[in-house]
Amino acid sequence: MAVHTTTHHSSGQVLPFRESLLAMLGISFVTMLVALDQTVVGTALPTIVAELKGFDLYAWVATSYLLASVITVPIFGRLGDYYGRKPFLIASIVVFTGASVLCGMANSMLFLVLARGLQGIGGGMLVGTAFACIPDLFPDSVVRLRWQVMMSSAFGIANAIGPSLGGFLTQYAGWRSVFYVNLPVGLLSLFFVWRYLPHMRHVAHEGRMRLDWPGAVLIALALGSLQLFVELLPKHGVSAAAVALLAVSIVAAWALWQWEKRFPQAILPVDMFRNRSLNALFTLSVLGGFSMFSLLFYAPLLFQGGFGMSPQEAGLVITPLVVFITIGSIANGRIVSRIPNPNLMLYVGFGMLAVSCLAVVIATRAMPHALLMAFMIFGGLGLGFVMPNLTVFAQQTAGREHLGIATALLQSLRMIGGMVGTAITGTFVTHMYASGVRSALENDHAMQWFGDLGDPQILINHEAQTTLTTQMAQAGHNGGVLLETAREALVAAIHLGLALAAAVAVISVWQSRRVPPVKLRRQIEPVVSAD
Template sequence: MLGIATVLMLSALDQTVIGNALPSITADLQGFDLYAWVATGYLLASVVTIPIFGRLGDAYGRKPFVMLAAAVFTVASAACAAAPTMLVLVLARAAQGIGGGMMIGTAFACIPELFPDTVRRLRWQMLLSAMFSIVNAFGPTLGGILTQYYGWRSVFYLNLPLGVLALWLVWRFLPRFRPPRDGRSKVDWLGAALIAIVLSTLQVAVQSMSRAGLDLAAGALLALCLAACVALVAWERIAVAPLLPAMLFQDAKLRTLFVLAVLAGAIMFILLFYMPVLFQGVYGYSPKDAGLLITPLVLCITLGAIVNGRIVTRVKRPSRLVRFGFAMLLLASLGLLTAGGRAPFAVLLALMFIAGVGFGFIYLNLTVFTQALAPRSHVGIATAMSQSLRLVGGMLGTAAVAAIVGAFYARGVDHAFRARGWGAATRFFADPKVLFPGAGATSAAPQAPAGLGAAADHAVLASPPSGAMLALARDALSHALWLGFVLTALLALLGLWQVGRLASFSLNAAPARAPNGD
């Protein structure tokens, strides 16, 4: 169990510790256009591999894939730490995502094999969930401290000793269960490939449209995405072991829960990956201080889940707790919209607290409701699908905000600078990386960017105070992120509307089921 816990800790830590390092990474590797891909590349690989290795674990046993997951994740972490360019980092993060998906798809499934007794199994599940949440809580602060004092590469080097320890513990102590080879456990490789095509083409198309509008390339990507969607639906209806079982989508309440998982995942990852941009790029906080601000977001997920767990079985309509969670997310989003780029530290801390409590009332209930409503033979698949759809929501949400920030920040800087006769400086501030602490833009007047060799252009850059330029650029970034928070508010509103479809649901009326369908 210690080995499994260490494996899952690697996955949990990597989801949160990277957020505060991203601004420093983009400032160092010069690649803000690939900012979202550092997150979504990991998520895309995880979404596809979670169900695949869940199936392979059913067929060949879990232990080999838990060990392989730890090994892949550790090697990929070393590649991330040594990445010379942003593109190499994105590819290494995708490899990390494969390892992370293998971890989630296999490590959790070891529990019912180790503990057939339901009571003991539930205790271990709760312990692992608590550990997962605690690691998530301290991830942002740890990432900020490591980035500020030891550089962003230390965030990835941290995984190396943990990965080696997890690999040794699993190899030494985890028993291997060899399931009978009856030919029923097959992997839907074509379905996995179609899912990857759908998600990757959609993300690339969204980012392409943010830069060049709906051009021929973006149109072709959207057409390919639509064709892959049609093929995916048709194939999953006839596949022997589909990754997306049609039975799970026939229940209206389960469909609603899946939609809510996508919405919650989108809001969660938008906040995790773009609040550091707000705190460091707009407010000018250090990575350590930004980590302190993010900590309540993930720490209060545990707090909200504890309170929720105490009362969920005592209320007549537990769906109201999910509604309360989305209401808290809406309140936090509206608070960020109102605050703009001038809120006090304490107000930002309170908004992160509110959002974290909201997630605590959403995530646990979505899992419990899914397990209660799914057919007994599909409880494990339904739970895995709920987890995967959170990642899908996170991937699409971060891609959408990346498109919004990329488009509106550049337009805002260009408009503000040209209105003051500083048009030549727009090239220097075209990438928000210059606004992050340590990027070197805050200490003196900006140097003339490449391609502005004329003496007149250099004079335009050198004559205005650098503080005035930085203030305008930060305002442009703040306005672009403001639109991202508009998106989170709309998603929270949509979640509130969707929860209404669960109004008649009651846990007391649902039969008890084991968490993994055992």
């Protein structure tokens, strides 16, 4: 295979406009594939569980996917640096799409969980390689920011239509169709990537490269244990199993650090963490993920369970959050290349995210929906100002050799921040809600109903509420008052969790000062390409 230096076009892109557009279409379809799956499947889950009858594995449908993807993102981000990203992107589309078909064919919950784990491996490969393809195509960071809008738009469209599409497909075509919908999108992305994405490699190495298998195993152990700890914490609190998993994660992370310092072709180059600028950006990615996922996961529960909105009303109120992440990214691309201090956008973005979280904390059921939507718009714009800049700043700081692993680590660390954020908020919600409900039921001598009322999901299920209030009335209790008390307990618990998310966003504003001034470069660096 011939290796040569690619000739750059004067506009700061590797390919002419038409080829760049077609290659970016392929990458955008890949992004849409992952985003669609994340939003569509959630809507169908209650129906899936009802048919496959495996409620004990309910959480594992999401967990198995997350676990596999969190582990594979950094591994394939690094392999892409060595071997070029195109082969891994093609393999990831094939694995992800094939696993989607297996999910649709599932005849038991265990089969579905295993197929979702395989889908997570494909999803992790996709995220680990797709995001790093953009700087390959556009070495000039100013040009890159403009093209990145296509990827943000694909993500935004998928997030906006995903919940509604999931509901529609489940109702009219059956739950299996929510997995089969990945097939046409997967084939489309496969065609564009195969045909138009160039095969570029940035790290030239002599002879056969030694793969860092111990590093990969230690990453899997550290992140896998952390993910399982996060799953256990909200349900069982600080149990012996949770502490043991956290200890395994910490020991594996320490062992990984020690090993990678000595291995010449480390999958996780530790010298990146000694870079002050990258360190600051990685920290901001964790903190940003914490606030972002807390808001994305618990605002819908607040609106439906706490404020009594229908799923459609809650969907309408929450949609501006995901749509304006895209609009914010588009606006950011225009603004950041025109201002003398691009770092300013991090302060503005995290500040807006903090205000949005605080606004939801003081939100009440009596507030007009338009005002709640304005809070969501503010948060979406803030995230749109933060996320693309963290990526571009890290890519510029890391240099060509570490471009893929730096981009992949940002995605992984954001997911880890989100895992920790949702676990802590989930722990608050589970225990504060249960405590409030228990107190109300004890006062009313109605503790026999704790099994029904102790799960916040009943505040979303109107049929279950009607059945419960009827049964309580027959036993001489005022079910309506007790349900209202449960709603108040849920609102208080979510408000506390989102207050913590707001505090983390404020800390992020303060931490943004650690990022050294970034200058968006116009010069073009040579890229090693293998056609």
